[in-house]
Amino acid sequence: MKPVYFSNLSYVLLNKTNLVTPGGNVSCSVRSRTTARGLPGLSVKSAEIFIGIKVLTPYITIKRGESGVIRLQPTVPIGCFPKNSNCQLSLNLIRSNKYFSQGIVLLETTNCGATIHTENSTAVLEIAVVVEEDNGRAMMAKTFDAVFRTDLYLFHAFWSEYTLPVIKIHVNDVRVPNGVCTAYSGVYMMTFDQRPYKIQSAGDFIMYKHTEYQIQVQIRIRTCHHGSPYCIWGVAVQAGRDVFVIDKTMGMVDFSVCSDSVLDVRREGTTTYRIYTPIGTRIDVSMAVSHLTVKIYPSVRDMEKSEGLCGTLISDCTDDFRMGNNAYFHSLDTAKTCNAIVFQDYNFKPRVFSNSWIGSHVPGAVNLFNLSSNLTSLQPWRNDLRRCHCDAPGGKLQREINCTSGMVSTHRRIERSEIKISTCRNHNISGEDRFKRNTTLNKIKRDLYHHTKKKNED
Incomplete structure (x- = not known):
């Protein structure tokens, strides 16, 4: 960061040429003169202040099957232009691969992470997270990375695409007995x-x-x-x-x-x-x-x-x-x-x-x-059990939030070539979907009929 020189002690402007991005420390130093042309006295430096969003929970542990809370806190007001106007920042959990079968997702939310509002911009943010599993039984004692980043803001370049330090989330596994x-x-x-x-x-x-x-x-x-x-x-x-x-x-x-x-x-x-x-x-x-x-x-x-x-x-x-x-x-x-x-x-x-x-x-x-x-x-x-995420293929966030009631990913089921024979849909079934669904169900019923008929003949 470049030094800023001002003679007016009541106002200092830190623009993007002085403070390029959040995530660093800022301090001030002052020297005084007895006259306008006199020699300056000794410099007095203030304590450093972190400018950005502080990660209060850099490492958390979650018991498998339960949720955890990530706590974040902006250290300075987000600032709006014009002054005293109302604005907000979106802080998003970045999921780079939409096809991954394990990882950190959000627990029941309406956005991709958290929203920072002007009127309470330095309040502590609490974000509930869970682990998306690829199997309900297999062992999975692992440590996952959670990465949060702000949106692209053309009107507020200082906060635009600000990436927070990686948060480590460790999962304590619970061993499931092998019994069926x-x-x-x-x-x-x-x-x-x-x-x-x-x-x-x-x-x-x-x-x-x-x-x-x-x-x-x-x-x-x-x-x-x-x-x-x-x-x-x-x-x-x-x-x-x-x-x-x-x-x-x-x-x-x-x-x-x-x-x-x-x-x-x-x-x-x-x-x-x-x-x-x-x-x-x-x-x-x-x-x-x-x-x-x-x-x-x-x-x-x-x-x-x-x-x-x-x-x-x-x-x-x-x-x-x-x-x-x-x-x-x-x-x-x-x-x-x-x-x-x-x-x-x-x-x-x-x-x-x-x-x-x-x-x-x-x-x-x-x-x-x-x-x-x-x-x-x-x-x-229960809707409060939903898992939610926003995909970011190639690091580019998509604003559409995807939520599912399933606590286990369906990715492995697709890999095993299991055929989804019945889709639970009561609403807005198109004619084509209804035809495909009825065709599949009719075949299943025919198979069931032939099994019963053969049994009766025996």
Whole structure:
């Protein structure tokens, strides 16, 4: 910075030739004379003052699945021209690659970062951030960089495209147990904690329910036509006000309710369907001739927050038999630890426990297979959970903000060539979109029909 010489001590103008950009320190020094032509006295220098936006949190730690707060503070008024007019600066989180599957994004916002207003331009800014994941289960203990930059301002060149120092954000990982909750023909169950048992009843059961978010999976168990006495005939997955149903008794593969657009339904091969919830939990449904097999892969956000036939995800088999009325089913078998399970335990039939999770037996439960009279009982997905970002390809910020309800990126699903077979859209479906969607669904229904027909012929 160049020195500025002024004899008027009440006013000093720091223009762009004197102070080119924010981000540096400024100090003043003064020397006085006893007369206009006298010798100057000793110089007195002030303390240095940082001019710019100070990063109060240069390094923060976030527990995976939770959010963190970045705190910034402008040290000087932003200044407007003409004087005392009202103006503002936008401070944006820069995301250089729109296709990245991991990184820092904003938590529920209406802009690309933060806005600095004239009337309170030196107030502390708090920006909530989260980590966008590419997998709900895989380990990801990493440190990410967050970079903020102001917009291009032709009217205010001093603050234009001012880039702040890099902020380091470390993610403390949470290890998810490897267990998968499975229901297959028989009906044999395996809880998240890998405790086997058998269901010998018909009904519409709550297989999995999240205790914090509006997410659940129900399975429809009916008698088989041959072979095992009971089979899984249907599965219904709910997130908020979206419900996707595969029901062999009705020949249905479709959304029965679609208001929030938060469920991501895809197909792998011809008879396997993958349903992703917004929190990263994945439900795989394999369709055979006479039954369905359902596998639920929990995410980090399911830890200690699951209930139903799948039990509680916590690597403790002794707590897996909490019933639909919150009481625990106790027996010599339920007291077994995970490492004490033997082959005979696969024939354990805790009928009192399993029947307690029939939807009609659970207080306040809604049958997802029959929602015609219970639509208003579904609660909307929470908007405060949205992840938002503004893309900046090549470093050039695009002002359009993109928000999603999903806490896990869809990029890896696209890489795996999973086909998105159903799109949850109730509004503004074009004729072409409707034709493509109906064509796909009709093919799925034909496949389901041929499976059922072949089974009946057998």
